[in-house]
Amino acid sequence: MTTLTTLGVLAQAAGQVGSGRIQGGWGYVWACYGITVVALVLYSLSLWLRRPQAAKE
Amino acid sequence: MTPVARNRLFALGALLVAGAGLGFVAFGNIGENLVYYWSPSEMLAQGEKAYSATIRLGGVVQPGSIQWNAEHTTLHFRVANDAKEGTPSVLVRSTETPPQMFRDKIGVVVEGTYDASGVFSSNRLMVNHSNEYRAPKEGEDPNKWRETLSEGTTTASTGTGAEAR
Amino acid sequence: MNKLIKWGLPVVGLGVLAAGWWLGLAWAPPDREMGDVQRIMYVHVPLQWMAMLAMFLNFVAAVAYLVRSNASWKLDSTAESAAEVGLVLGALGMVTGAIWGRPTWGVYWSWDPRLTSEAIMLVTYTGYLVLRRFVEDPDKRATWSAVVAILGAINLPIVWFSVRWWRSLHQVQSSPKTVDPQMVLCLRVSAIGLLLLTIAMLMHRYRIALAERRAEVALPEALPGTGGAASVHDTPKVA
Numbered sequence: 157m158t159t160l161t162t163l164g165v166l167a168q169a170a171g172q173v174g175s176g177r178i179q180g181g182w183g184y185v186w187a188c189y190g191i192t193v194v195a196l197v198l199y200s201l202s203l204w205l206r207r208p209q210a211a212k213e
Numbered sequence: 214m215t216p217v218a219r220n221r222l223f224a225l226g227a228l229l230v231a232g233a234g235l236g237f238v239a240f241g242n243i244g245e246n247l248v249y250y251w252s253p254s255e256m257l258a259q260g261e262k263a264y265s266a267t268i269r270l271g272g273v274v275q276p277g278s279i280q281w282n283a284e285h286t287t288l289h290f291r292v293a294n295d296a297k298e299g300t301p302s303v304l305v306r307s308t309e310t311p312p313q314m315f316r317d318k319i320g321v322v323v324e325g326t327y328d329a330s331g332v333f334s335s336n337r338l339m340v341n342h343s344n345e346y347r348a349p350k351e352g353e354d355p356n357k358w359r360e361t362l363s364e365g366t367t368t369a370s371t372g373t374g375a376e377a378r
Numbered sequence: 379m380n381k382l383i384k385w386g387l388p389v390v391g392l393g394v395l396a397a398g399w400w401l402g403l404a405w406a407p408p409d410r411e412m413g414d415v416q417r418i419m420y421v422h423v424p425l426q427w428m429a430m431l432a433m434f435l436n437f438v439a440a441v442a443y444l445v446r447s448n449a450s451w452k453l454d455s456t457a458e459s460a461a462e463v464g465l466v467l468g469a470l471g472m473v474t475g476a477i478w479g480r481p482t483w484g485v486y487w488s489w490d491p492r493l494t495s496e497a498i499m500l501v502t503y504t505g506y507l508v509l510r511r512f513v514e515d516p517d518k519r520a521t522w523s524a525v526v527a528i529l530g531a532i533n534l535p536i537v538w539f540s541v542r543w544w545r546s547l548h549q550v551q552s553s554p555k556t557v558d559p560q561m562v563l564c565l566r567v568s569a570i571g572l573l574l575l576t577i578a579m580l581m582h583r584y585r586i587a588l589a590e591r592r593a594e595v596a597l598p599e600a601l602p603g604t605g606g607a608a609s610v611h612d613t614p615k616v617a
Contacts, residue, residue: 173281173288176316181415181481188418188474189399192425196575199466200388203582208589217447220521224444227528235532239543249490249545271545312484314411322488322547339483344552346416346561348407 395571425471432464440527455587
């Protein structure tokens with residue numbers, strides 16, 4: 157769980173070269189989840205559009 | 214020949230070819246002839262042959278060797294075979310800001326050229342991560358935190374694939 | 379297909395995946411080195427696992443199609459659906475991996491063994507699906523593509539073990555020992571959710587493939603304008 161102290165630990169010494177810690181970067185996270193959700197929705201849509209129409213046979 | 218027998222023959226043939234291919238890849242010497250990067254000692258062993266060719270050099274950032282000039286964005290550090298003291302190392306010069314995970318003892322792969330002056334000019338600096346994922350401990354001292362990290366995260370800083378297994 | 383499975387499976391899968399992602403994004407701790415960027419794990423790793431699983435199913439169905447004396451179109455349809463779903467998941471796995479690589483490694487891409495073998499794998503399955511589109515005779519298509527599927531499957535162990543066999547930028551597989559329990563939990567929940575969704579996608583894609591096969595086999599000769607690659611989509615509607 158992200159408590160204030162943990163955040164404090166993360167913030168210490170971060171952001172300078174050699175610190176070894178990534179600060180921020182939520183944009184990358186949202187990009188990954190967003191692309192995946194959009195692609196899976198589109199693929200599901202394509203499955204729906206291609207559905208076999210058994211009733212007409 | 215019946216279609217079933219023919220298909221079985223196809224299956225057998227394909228499985229044999231696939232198995233042979235896999236065996237060749239797994240137990241052949243591809244890893245020795247086609248390495249993703251050289252370790253510092255391997256590159257130094259090449260002597261003059263290593264000069265001026267584009268090379269990938271991989272290893273661990275030697276503790277205490279990082280020199281960063283923020284004004285001119287020049288970075289100097291030494292890439293060593295591993296984090297132990299006294300292992301062969303190479304001085305690397307880079308003109309880009311390194312990834313934020315860059316630190317002492319982390320695994321790095323640099324692309325660039327080596328020359329007679331003994332400096333490796335990097336034009337691409339990559340940092341690699343270990344397979345460890347840990348939460349930060351509460352109230353942890355950042356300097357002690359660094360000592361708890363695994364050393365030399367480059368998966369095979371020394372040795373070839375066969376040995377790494 | 380049972381209505382309960384047809385609609386229940388995707389709904390449950392979505393629910394579990396949403397729970398896993400919510401836990402991963404809001405509840406799990408950040409990594410001490412990667413910080414919040416580490417949360418990409420809960421989308422990237424399940425995608426890659428499920429892609430491998432689907433491609434393995436493709437291999438099993440292909441072998442079964444060739445070996446069994448009473449092989450039916452069901453096996454061929456299973457192979458086709460598994461390849462397509464696996465390719466979608468694998469491509470997404472690669473994209474999310476590249477995005478993860480930028481802040482951590484410093485680059486989106488490098489030709490290291492893992493990334494290279496993964497790229498070859500995706501090209502192989504793309505080729506497999508293209509081949510299927512180009513062969514009009516269902517019998518030949520099933521046989522030829524099964525051979526390609528078996529040959530292409532050698533990439534699966536290569537991709538998996540590439541990080542152990544050779545030096546690479548990508549790290550070796552993690553295990554519960556190397557990952558904090560909270561993160562493991564999020565990863566497992568997300569993976570189960572995506573597994574359920576993958577099964578649902580496979581089933582729906584399988585039904586499409588089977589209906590196409592049956593429509594093809596029902597036609598003694600391809601009618602003018604209905605054969606060939608372009609109209610495969612339309613076949614059920616025409617029939």
